[in-house]
Amino acid sequence: MSLLMTGCAMTMDTAGTDPSPEAARPLAVCGSWLAISWATGDTDQTILEVRASNRAREGWGCPS
Numbered sequence: 725m726s727l728l729m730t731g732c733a734m735t736m737d738t739a740g741t742d743p744s745p746e747a748a749r750p751l752a753v754c755g756s757w758l759a760i761s762w763a764t765g766d767t768d769q770t771i772l773e774v775r776a777s778n779r780a781r782e783g784w785g786c787p788s
Contacts, residue, residue, distance in 0.1 A: 754786035 759781060762774045782788055 750784045751786070753784050754781070757781050757784070757786065759786070759788060 759778050760774050762771045766774075778788070
């Protein structure tokens with residue numbers, strides 16, 4: 725079994741990356757990540773996704 729694994733290659737880069745400028749300024753995200761709403765004709769799934777997006781946005785400190 726160990727012989728099989730010797731032929732495996734890394735396919736993902738594991739090196740560190742620099743954080744995005746927005747990570748240093750979370751409120752900078754708020755200008756482009758606007759809160760969204762749903763319409764009465766939207767599906768339950770769409771409404772759940774809108775709510776999740778808005779909660780994530782609020783997690784960054786953006787006003788609701």
